Amino acid sequence: MRVLAVEDDQRIAADLKTALEAAGFLVETCEDGEDAWFLGDTESYDLVILDLGLPGMDGLSVLKKWRANGRDMPVLVLTARGAWTERVEGIDAGADDYLPKPFRMEEVIARARALIRRSAGRATAxxxxxxxxxxxxxxxxxxxxxxxxxxxxxxxxxxxxxxxxxxxxxxxxxxxxxxxxxxxxxxxxxxxxxxxxxxxxxxxxxxxxxxxxxxxxxxxx
Amino acid sequence: MRVLAVEDDQRIAADLKTALEAAGFLVETCEDGEDAWFLGDTESYDLVILDLGLPGMDGLSVLKKWRANGRDMPVLVLTARGAWTERVEGIDAGADDYLPKPFRMEEVIARARALIRRSAGRATAxxxxxxxxxxxxxxxxxxxxxxxxxxxxxxxxxxxxxxxxxxxxxxxxxxxxxxxxxxxxxxxxxxxxxxxxxxxxxxxxxxxxxxxxxxxxxxxx
DNA sequence: TCCGACCTGACAGGACGCTGACAGAGAGCG
DNA sequence: CGCTCTCTGTCAGCGTCCTGTCAGGTCGGA
The missing domain is CATH 1.10.10.10 (Winged helix-like DNA-binding domain superfamily/Winged helix DNA-binding domain)
Known part of the structure; x- marks a missing residue:
């Protein structure tokens, strides 16, 4: 399972990478909105984890551009705590799930698995x-x-x-x-x-x- | 789109029903774990919204029994705030998504749409x-x-x-x-x-x- | 009946995939 | 720091199956 993690905070990005790799995923990271858009548009991922606050291009715009181009991989959005309007926006833009910061790595893993399973139309672990x-x-x-x-x-x-x-x-x-x-x-x-x-x-x-x-x-x- | 909402708090249940119906769903409600299990096992829903704290039979058990019987409709789980272990458990039991209480109705709608959108598709070639x-x-x-x-x-x-x-x-x-x-x-x-x-x-x-x-x-x- | 288009069985070269051996990289450990 | 052990990519060799070619044979139309 190939996962793209888009996160500009290098510490969080490193933690994500470690945790996801421990859970058996192949992880690629990226810190910039433009790069993220390019990668997600040209490569094939089973899941994208997307931070909304990004340099370069805003996360929501990246997501919208992907969806407009017909890219339909599951996307898990990371939002700031309490910004629930942002979450709804994200989901309407085509996100499949969101997670408020700060989050537990266990939660990310569980949601990542659930999203990938669901994208194949299956329910259980x-x-x-x-x-x-x-x-x-x-x-x-x-x-x-x-x-x-x-x-x-x-x-x-x-x-x-x-x-x-x-x-x-x-x-x-x-x-x-x-x-x-x-x-x-x-x-x-x-x-x-x-x-x-x-x-x-x-x-x-x-x-x-x-x-x-x-x-x-x-x-x- | 036919939705089953399982929620024992009558006020929340009513709000859910109102909001979902306003969004165009056909909604049935149910307040008890046993009933929920029976309905979910015998009827055909496009989505189930499931509260974990239920009288009769615990929500998690209901979910597990459904999955064990091969029922694979999308399930959106409602959890108490901050109980993240419960969320992980829920997802592992076969939930497709969860929402911490309290939640905004807009969020429920957005997630319901996202879940149903996801579960569609799957064509045989x-x-x-x-x-x-x-x-x-x-x-x-x-x-x-x-x-x-x-x-x-x-x-x-x-x-x-x-x-x-x-x-x-x-x-x-x-x-x-x-x-x-x-x-x-x-x-x-x-x-x-x-x-x-x-x-x-x-x-x-x-x-x-x-x-x-x-x-x-x-x-x- | 004649001719060209098409069919068929046999065969050999080759593409494709499988396997065992080997070595470098990395983790764990004393 | 050095040792060991596991993991894993590379290489070379092998067997099997595929498939293009050839040499006929058959069929259909004029």
Whole structure:
């Protein structure tokens, strides 16, 4: 899961990054409204966390421009305490949720997870496809109920496939969401991760559609 | 849009009903946990607004039981001020959003709209012509509902014919679309692909109009 | 009947994806 | 600070499946 955190206070930004990464997200940060707009418009994120008070371009304007361009990733807005009119404005501008400052990191994590789940139309933290089950709270993986140790990278991969379980996910898209654009890896890195996961999970969990990409077996068709 | 508001404080419940109805929703209210569980489990709502402090059955338990039964309508949870652990619990139990009391009615409306907007969508990318069905999500092909293994190239060919099912597609156009201009193949390459496909799909799926091109049978052409 | 358009089976080269080995980076720890 | 252990990207090699080509065969129209 790839997250963009837009926050000009460097201390808060660093805390966000740490907490989100500990929760298994791939985090990119950005401190400026113009940069944020550009990144959100050109890159593909599963979630954006957006501070409203920004240098460069105001957060609300950034959000409105994204929505006007048809970008529909979930956006979690950070507002100053008590500025509830700002919150309503934010939601009307297309935000999916807001959080008043100061906030607990636990809350950010919980809301981030909820937003990502909801953007896929699912409700609970426990998700399964076939014999595979992911627990977003514990970042744990189980096959037929038996826990399987998985590294952070492996979990990210599985959780992205789970989020898009109804379709075949192209390797380029997986690479982008696992690593981000800045440090691209060779396609083979992905194959290596898949191979290691398959060894752990056994056959019949991760499927390949040659020429198209990967998918979770037993999830619909 | 049909909304269930679960709230034991009658004054708040009335305010909610008024505000939501003014915003164009069809609102039903309920003051008791047991009733709420029954209604949410048997009726179909576009949104549920759920107070956590309830007589009868606790709001969190109601929510969990709904989710356990596979009910996945969006749920907006109302929590006491400052009880952020409760909020995190609520979200983990499957809530899609929460709102701390006291709240402004404008906020409820805005969030209700956002939640319903989010939960919409989700289209299946199925296309069919005659007895042939293509699933753009799974990149899969089925004939009379029976899945047929198809390679990437074969799928691309079928999907192009499907896109232009109302007309006969000339071989030159198919070649161009399948391979691009740069590396052209002999016309026979296309014929080979068609032949392999016909063997898999059986007769009466891909038609030939001698001297003009190919088309999908049973699709008006 | 003749010709060109199209079909088909066989085949080989190659693209694609999988795997095991290896090493560098980083975290944890004494 | 140095050691160890885990994680993970890279590389090389391998097997499998795909697919273009070729050499015929078949069909349809004039």
């Amino acid at each position: 426990l998700q399964s496809a076939g014999e595979l089950t992911l627990d977003a709270n514990r970042m744990s993986v189980a096959i037929r109920g038996v826990p399987v140790p998985a590294t952070a990278l492996e979990y990210r991969l599985l959780s992205y496939l789970m989020l898009h379980r109804e379709r075949v996910v192209p390797p380029t898209e997986l690479l982008e969401h696992l690593y981000g654009d800045d440090d691209a890896r060779e396609a083979n890195a992905l194959e290596a991760v898949i191979a290691r996961l398959r060894r752990k999970l056994g056959p019949g969990v991760i499927g390949t559609r040659r020429g198209f990409g990967y998918f979770l077996e037993g999830s619909g068709a | 199925l296309q069919s012509a005659g007895e042939l069905t293509l699933d753009a999500n799974r990149m899969s092909v089925a004939i009379r509902g029976v899945p047929v293994p198809a390679t990437a190239l074969e799928y691309r060919l079928l999907s192009y014919l499907m896109l232009h099912r109302e007309r006969v597609v000339p071989p030159t156009e198919l070649l161009e679309h399948l391979y691009g201009d740069d590396d052209a193949r002999e016309a026979n390459a296309l014929e080979a692909v068609i032949a392999r496909l016909r063997r898999k799909l059986g007769p009466g799926v891909i038609g030939t109009r001698r001297g003009f091109g190919y088309f999908l049978e049973g699709s008006g052409a």
